[in-house]
Amino acid sequence: MTHYYNGFPQSDRDEKLDMVNVDELEERVKQVMPEGAYYYIASGSENEWTWRNNTAAFNHYQIIPRALTNMDNPSTETEFMGMKLKTPIMISPIACHGIAHMDAEVATQKGAAAAGALFASSTYANKSVEDIAAAAPDAPRFFQLYLSKDWEFNRMVFDAIKKAGYKGIFLTVDALISGYREANLRTNFTYPVPLDFFTRYLGGKGEGQSVAQMYASSAQKIGPDDVRRIKEESGLPVIVKGVMCAEDAYLAIGAGADGVYVTNHGGREVDTAPATIDVLPEVVKAVNHRVPVIFDSGVRRGSHIFKALAMGADLVGIGRPYLYGLALGGAKGVQSVIEELNEELIINMQLTGCKTIEDVKHARIDHIRYTADN
Amino acid sequence: MTHYYNGFPQSDRDEKLDMVNVDELEERVKQVMPEGAYYYIASGSENEWTWRNNTAAFNHYQIIPRALTNMDNPSTETEFMGMKLKTPIMISPIACHGIAHMDAEVATQKGAAAAGALFASSTYANKSVEDIAAAAPDAPRFFQLYLSKDWEFNRMVFDAIKKAGYKGIFLTVDALISGYREANLRTNFTYPVPLDFFTRYLGGKGEGQSVAQMYASSAQKIGPDDVRRIKEESGLPVIVKGVMCAEDAYLAIGAGADGVYVTNHGGREVDTAPATIDVLPEVVKAVNHRVPVIFDSGVRRGSHIFKALAMGADLVGIGRPYLYGLALGGAKGVQSVIEELNEELIINMQLTGCKTIEDVKHARIDHIRYTADN
Amino acid sequence: MTHYYNGFPQSDRDEKLDMVNVDELEERVKQVMPEGAYYYIASGSENEWTWRNNTAAFNHYQIIPRALTNMDNPSTETEFMGMKLKTPIMISPIACHGIAHMDAEVATQKGAAAAGALFASSTYANKSVEDIAAAAPDAPRFFQLYLSKDWEFNRMVFDAIKKAGYKGIFLTVDALISGYREANLRTNFTYPVPLDFFTRYLGGKGEGQSVAQMYASSAQKIGPDDVRRIKEESGLPVIVKGVMCAEDAYLAIGAGADGVYVTNHGGREVDTAPATIDVLPEVVKAVNHRVPVIFDSGVRRGSHIFKALAMGADLVGIGRPYLYGLALGGAKGVQSVIEELNEELIINMQLTGCKTIEDVKHARIDHIRYTADN
């Protein structure tokens, strides 16, 4: 953390990370990042029940090792909406990567591209979509949209991302206001680095805003008509992000969504919402292969990715772990995190006889219902 | 705690409280309140299993976040038995608010009225019902009745509360003797401030009595005929407080009760009684909309209130949290506690697409059965 | 602990005990009793899973508080096989009360009689059955039999107990060898005080024997024919102690048993045997009112006694708690323990509308299945 933006320290590193698992990065980041920024990342809402259970609930499901499988050298290559990817691991959108690194989303995009993973950048990115695209021109990327109440702003965004070659939109509908995040209240957290789209639209900087203020500028009232309008005005596929039940999967598909994204925003919105892995089967059943399903929240292990795929997800996003990688190692740190998880995934594939990601999607998962804390 | 009644320190504050959640008030009160009084509040009976599980069991139920809800600005206004309320949060009856504040129930009533919440004062209040009523003449209030063996006493009470404009009676039937509260035994707790109705009836003061002694003066033997007699003699609606199963919901309604109140007295009576949230569905089904349902015990979060409403309650009472608010901030402290919880409730409403309290009553709650300690 | 038998310290007290609950006695006894003796009592077999769960499993069951019950002044009087008892609490047999008190079983019998509870003395008692009987001539008592391989010994026992007015026999069949009790191995525990029946039969003293040695002298091979022979030779009712499943309830009744006794020997025999409260319903259903059912293991609260009765037991035994009472207060200590638990039982009866023990047997118990550690 040797670079400073207006007094806020940012990492300037670009190096591979030595790690045994991605969990251990959290403690290392805690040592170097300002407290408010650290807890902005490393916390959930209210009592953080959902935050904790997103990860713990993976233990509700057991992977069955398989015998006499007659295969070796499994491959994690996959295809998603026409994009060829080296891994089903996706970089989930997070606001303001500048709290971790001076190169912010530009570095993240480089790291994701090096690892062959899909990158989704946020409406609240520090870096411009043009700079992000320039960081890895041939890599596929998606855009996460916080719809604004102001459609002039929305149109500016659509124009920019289309020109920058983004492949589609994740429309966030699960975080229309900020969840009750106590850590932010305790530290009086505000975004320390300006957010590009706000800077260019407002002529101001967008920094120094609290999370609640940011949310206030975006639309709370979003319905099926908005999905249709965004598709029409942007000309891009729209995936609805924040689907946690069958009803809303139907609603999204009925509204023309090109995919559904199962997430509870990493446990940062409704506390005591179910863990995402516990609702994934219901959503997958409702979707019934009509559109792709993306999954995130709580993923920290290759076995978590394996389970989400085996239970019906097409891509599995990670959040906090890559931001820790970014803070500690820049683009190469992000790449290290993805590759660590991908390596763990490959081991699980070999030991369950899955040669391809398609095989993983048909792997047997049991639900013996151990208690969550085991 | 700068005012003293016969050597017992009472708060004289009247100020808004800065808090991130209501749980953190408990520790702050522990620092300033005499030990016996503190543990009189902050304890349950026997091994305190029910006390702990009242709160923990809310985690048995999950709130499903909803997508594409097309709404904003949810409102917590509600109506209960003809009373317009700003919030479904109710101030549950607790004896002897003077252990927390020199203005006792008068301050609590002011705070509740400021927050637009229904206030229920206890038979064992320190302040007179006339003074309580004068504190907020236009605010609605209920009276919690410990029926006396002495009907002359009961009639005195009925007359007084009717004249003071109380809207109805909560007839306590779940605490006809004191539960086995070890904390009170350990500290030899006695009420340090006289209780108005005893003072005026006995000509004595009512202070210096143990909890067990207080209970001894009230009736242990209460049946359906008593409900009918209280209704007749008071001319007020009677809601039976302490219904924990379908059988007793039928019994109460059969006896003419105007409502049922699901509570286990905050875990202070039968230890290993179920958590109230776990029996609420059974009672609600038995009641079948014939009369309103009130709920309390263990409520510490907006999400708890959301769940109780979604599972069939019409009003949701809080107890210990507001008494902590009273001890730390007087009337404004009580108001702060209610508003904090109401704010948390509003966030949950927005994120689940509930524009009104009526919408909350139809929200989807799942019962994935995590272990209680998660 | 001011009296010494051959260097082993024994209590000589006879005083009422001040306690808030019986659990707190354990720590007090630990301070005064030699380590080997203390852990002989306060331990179970193997990993002590059953020992811990005997108590914890009571939390699997919830007591439903009842409303509008129209009763007061509940009574714990009950009748068992023609004996009038003031309480359904029974003093379960334990060997060698002399590890706790110089008056051993004589003091225990006095305390039990004062509290109106049935006392069962062990084959391995230090005091003679004549002295025990003389301590409370009018009180009812049972005899716990470790059947010897030597029928001459057995006949001596039958003669003695019949003459001493014992009302019946508990035939132990769940402890035919010692469970794997690690505490005894660690402390090299041996009985420090001679056991009367061995002294009189062997002419020796019976002291200085390990638990495993004691078991070696008793019969391991006991079948239905032994039940018939004991009944015939003793002329007394025989209750089979150690029935943990329906199959064995049928077997015992088929063999002519006059009752079944559900126990796992306080978690001292088969580790990971179920908690007794978890198997009680199966046994009760199999017995189907043909003979009485006795229950013990893990009882520490009035609510535990309430649950065992409500789930079908006729008497509920306590073990370790009364031995702690004996060590700390002699006869009056035993009485204090029984009365403390009986008082807790009475509170539960009032709050659930149970006027009599017969009412308790029809009380509603729920099985919401909280985790055992809540």
Place this chain on the structure above:
Amino acid sequence: MTHYYNGFPQSDRDEKLDMVNVDELEERVKQVMPEGAYYYIASGSENEWTWRNNTAAFNHYQIIPRALTNMDNPSTETEFMGMKLKTPIMISPIACHGIAHMDAEVATQKGAAAAGALFASSTYANKSVEDIAAAAPDAPRFFQLYLSKDWEFNRMVFDAIKKAGYKGIFLTVDALISGYREANLRTNFTYPVPLDFFTRYLGGKGEGQSVAQMYASSAQKIGPDDVRRIKEESGLPVIVKGVMCAEDAYLAIGAGADGVYVTNHGGREVDTAPATIDVLPEVVKAVNHRVPVIFDSGVRRGSHIFKALAMGADLVGIGRPYLYGLALGGAKGVQSVIEELNEELIINMQLTGCKTIEDVKHARIDHIRYTADN
């Protein structure tokens, strides 16, 4: 640890061990063994969930004590594929016993033979199969095979074990690559002592290799045809080791396997694989007595062995405990561990009325579903 091999300390003891249970050996080994070697043994893969739950899950099942059983002196003798054994406890294969003792598998074989237990030595043994066989010429033994990619190597192995009188082969199919064992990564563990089969085949020594390197030389791609080829080329019975579901039991039997071996490699391969005891019933049902079933992973108690047998296993393997015994007491230490567990098994047999191992296989086990941590 007074002998050194190239600077690596090895035990040279040969003495009976005093122990109360086998768990306590782990701490004693930790004091004397180099850290890398210790954690190579005492760890699992990823978050070690499966490693912990292999043992904890035995508590999902309850042993029912039995009454009036009319038996004594139970015997643990059993027969397996024509071999007479004094105990159903088996010595599961573990690589490189030289990390524990200078005599490595030779000592283990002596200890196993003394206790009358079947010994299975690993492809990665330090000692030659000829030396192992010479250590106890009349004792039965099996060979655990890591199939090599190089069939010349495999044939060398088959020849050697046949000449050395091995009775059959456990074909490992659950560990075709190393699980993600973080402890080994943290300590940079490599095998400190050469492995005989590699030494003789390669002319080199085989020491100084990491676990991942060792696995690289063995075949990852193993299918039903390999089972048939191994049977044909070796002329020995082949039991497939690593069957965790019904599907693979059918697959193995279809491929001609002479038995199935339920194991998850002691929690060292797929983390969050189910505990073996939780999948045993499914495999046993699929096998339907067509071939024998072997079980291991997590066994630390006589009650665990009892449960595995009662739930359908024919032999029950132990791993880490005997290696600890080897490190602390050599051959006699191994014997002590087996005899300690066998003694615990005998106590459970007496208390459940099981005279023989065949009786154990028909004992009643309940599945009350306590939480795993109770």
